[in-house]
Amino acid sequence: MRHVGPVPISDSVILANAQTKAGQQTTRTALGQDVRNLYATGYFTNVHVAQEDVEGGVKVLFTVQGKAKIKEILVKGSEKIKASKIRKEMELKVGEPLDERKVVLAQKKVEEYYEKAGFEQATIRYDISIDQQTGQGVVTFNISEGPRVAIIDITFTGNDHFSKAKLQKQMKTKRKWWLSWIVRTNVMKKEQWQDDLESLRDFYRNEGYIDIVIKDVKFDHINPNQMYVRMTLVEGKQYQVGHLDIRGNQLFPSAGIRGDLKMTEGKTFGPKALDKDIEAIRDFYGAKGYIDAQVVPVKQANVETGRMDIVYEIVEGDISYLSKVSIRGNTKTKDKVIRRELAVKPGDVFNMVKVKRSKERLENMGYFSKVNTIAEPTDVPGHKDLAVEVEEQRTGQLVFGAGFSSVDSLVGFAEVSQGNFDLFNPPFFTGGGQKARFRVQMGTMRQDYILSFTEPWFMDRRLALGFDLFRSESQYLSSIYTERRTGFDMHLTKELMPFVSGRIQYGYQVVDIVDVESTAPQVFQDEKGERSESSVIGTITRDTRDSVFLTTRGNKTEFSVQAAGGPLKGQTDIYKLELRSQQYFPIPFTWPTLDKKHVLLLAGGSGVVDSYGDNSRVPLFNRFFLGGPNNLRGFRFRDVSPKVGNLNTPGNGPGAYNPDEPVGGGTYGWGTIEYTIPVIEKIRFAVFYDIGFVNQDAFDYSVGGYNDDFGFGVRLDLPIGPIRFDYGIPITTDGYNSRGGRFNFNIGYQF
Incomplete structure (x- = not known):
């Protein structure tokens, strides 16, 4: 072994990467592979091998020149962007071998960073200085930033059939607008600009202008920091x-x-x-x-x-029949979990449309990062096999977090869930396609414990069986009592037709009203203590929304019927009917700087609850309330409701009547109109109008005591989940509610 320059690794490590060993036969092929192996370690600039005949064999001499190690990385000339930010863009680290290919890659990354920041004229050069005695090198990046150039406008000539705004919408490069300093879309990025030109051509071609030509593009710099982009088009004839x-x-x-x-x-x-x-x-x-x-x-x-x-x-070819289906790549998920999602089976005509639908089903399960379906030939004419190849991904989650809302204040939570659970497969309990979740949520105004389980294919049918065990304590429902619930429910859910599902649920719970203030009105004193409820709920849901979190089109309508007590026993005899619906309309209008649609939402609901048999009243926990972030946003949470006097109000003597404590009602109606506008990516602005009423008696739809409000808000689509901020201002009140505005903060877009 002979070293030239620094010695990056020991001879023993070098020999470990070589096939040639003392006492063994050697060939030119083996020596060539040794050279390649040593280069592959990344420690050497040059590797040379020679052999010399000696008595009893040959002597092999490896001459290696080690790479210097990076001693320092210098950034010079960066005045408008901090050197620390530039270093973060590089994949170079002090102490690692100095590889010029990595230096070139770092140079390109810095160039791209400057380009995205609007410095289209920036130039980056590098210099490498190596101390041969110490085997260390210094990499210096010399930067000439130039001015930051903003695109003031993009104009077109020759666009006889499409407006400027329509053409600008096809491009990711945008003109300057009031939020450009955040989104940075008004700067010239070379690669993106070429994509924009191709997007313009594709747009024209798909509109029938097959012969479209972008004849000329001029970049008109009106000063060192601003420019106009002027494009000349020849549209040609529409076909x-x-x-x-x-x-x-x-x-x-x-x-x-x-x-x-x-x-x-x-x-x-x-x-x-x-x-x-x-x-x-x-x-x-x-x-x-x-x-x-x-x-x-x-x-x-x-x-x-x-x-x-x-x-x-x-x-046309010949007809094909499906011989067999093979599943590959599933190391955790059971074959039957995949097979039951397939819309084809052996012996059927090989229906490729159903195969595509099966592929979509498997992708939507969330178990696999990749799904491929392949038709494979067989030895039998007219028959083919179907291979389903999957790549599994993680389906379990352990989540910790904290949050704040205007309803239940500060909350911390921990949740463990498994989307591909298997109750009968210890010790890992995965692969069966079941869903399990355990969540603990604790805050200043609430405590919740929930254990959920769902088998989506009960008895090998497309019938979902599930259960929930829960325990909760809620102080945010009222200022004069605390509500505790302990119970369980079991439910069956089945798809009745496309977009329509039915659900039947049996639940048993014990509700305990505790910590009732001694001076609270009698209606709350009567509610104090435990009360059991045994009930059945039937629900029909139609859901055609395009997304659960950020919906732009579609409808969700839900109708439910609940019956408690009677033959089901328990201490609560009530029935409840409720209908809720949301309709989303995409509005064909977009910002000239953002290709996102405006959305109009119409939402509303109504419900009735009443007692029967010997019970003369509906328990407090079954009554209806409005107000808060999910309906009437200009009013306090659950504050739109019939009210009774609260004797604990400061300034009132014993027995004084102050109608400001909500007790809930037997009938409600509510409606909302909301219009959302995209501002920048992942942020939308909203304006809204809400109206609603809650009346004391069942089936009392008189609207004389209605409340309504208007307001505005912001919708954020963040990695932690969608968040909405709303500020509602009452217009009309029932006389018992404040006219002051209310701020609402909540997670989730849907009502």
């Missing part, structure tokens, strides 16, 4: 579909195939629409088992007439 023909189809008539096509004669021609129609023809055949059908579009453009003739050439 419509002319003659459309289908050829090669022997098994199915053309009329049946054409029925699935969207881009027909007279419609605007576009590449994206063409791809969708090709996929539609493949799905037409794939749904019938012809999974090898090929579709080739032949296009003929007529520049004079602006017509695009299309011929779909089809090679």
Whole structure:
């Protein structure tokens, strides 16, 4: 072993990376591999091997030149961006081998960082200085920042058919606006700019302007820190579909195939629409088992007439049947958990549309980071196997956190959950497709303990069976008593039709009203102590929302019926009916700087509760209240309700009547109109109007005592979850509520 320069590692480590050993035969191939292995360690700049004939064999000499180690990383010329921020962008560390390839990579990362910050003219050069005696090197980055350049506007000429705002919306690079200092979209980023140009071309082509040309782009610097971008377009002629023909189809008539096509004669021609129609023809055949059908579009453009003739050439192939399904890659998840989500089974026609639907189901389970479905040939003509390949991901979570809301104040929580639970697979309890969760939540105004379990395929049917055990203590419901609940429920849920599910639930709980103030009105004194409830609840839900957290379109409507007591026993005899609905409308208007839709929400609900049998009243915990962050946001939580005198109010003598303590009612109605506007990515602004009433008696829909409010708010889509801030201002009150505004803070967008 011979070293030139610094010695980065010992000879023993070098020999450990070489195949050549003393006393063994050696070849040129083996020596070449040794050289490659030593280079691969990353410690050497040069490696040379030579052999010399000696008595009894050969002598092998490795000559290695070690890389210097990084002693220091210097950043010079960074005046507008701190050197510490620049170093964070590099993947260089003091003490590691000095690899010039990594230095070049660090240089590119710094260039990209400056580009994103708006310094399009910044130049970065590096210099490496090595002390051969010590084997240490200094890497110096010399930066010439130049001015930070903001794009004042992006203008177009030749755009005869589309507005400036419409074209700007296709681009990620934006003009300067009042929040540019946060989102940094008004700076020139070279790679993004090329993507923007291609996005403009794609937009025009999909609108039928196939011959679009971006003729010229000028960057007009009006001063060192500002510029205009001016683009010249030649749109060309818009193409419509002319003659459309289908050829090669022997098994199915053309009329049946054409029925699935969207881009027909007279419609605007576009590449994206063409791809969708090709996929539609493949799905037409794939749904019938012809999974090898090929579709080739032949296009003929007529520049004079602006017509695009299309011929779909089809090679139908033979029908295929499914022989067997194999599952691969699942080390934790049981085969049956995957197979039960498949919409195809052996012996069926190989329906490729159902295979795609099966793939989507598996992806939506959340168990796998990747799902592939592959049709594999077999030795039997006309038969194929289906291979389902999955890559599993973590499905368990252990979460700790703390939060604050305007209702229950400061709260801390811990939760452990497993989305792929298996009750009968100790000691890891994973792989069965069940769901389990245990949550502890404690705060200044509440304590909650919840254990939940769900088997989504009860008795191997698409029928979800679950149960919940719970214990809670709530002080935020009222200022004059505390409510404790202990109980359980069992429930069955089944999909009745697309987007519609039904749920039946039996629950038993004991509600204990404690710490009632001695001077509280009699209605609260009567509620003091324990009361059991045994009830059945039936619920029908229709849910077509596009997202649970940030909904932009769709509807959720829920109707429930509850019956407690009677043959179910318990100390509570009541029935309750409740209907709630939310409808979301995307509004086709966007900020010129942000491609996000405005959303209009219409929401509302109504409910009735009453006692029956020997019970003359509905318990406090079953009555309706409004007010707070989820309905009437201009009023205190649960403050919209019939009220009784609170004898503990300061300044009032014994027996004085002060109607400000809510007791709940037997009928309520509530409605909301909310309009949200995107401000920047992950932030939306909201304006709203709420109206509602709560009346004492069941089925009393008189609205003379209604309350309403208006207000504004902010919606944040953060990694910890969606958060909303609202400020509501009462307009009309029932005479017992304050007209002052209310601030509400809560997690979640939905009502």
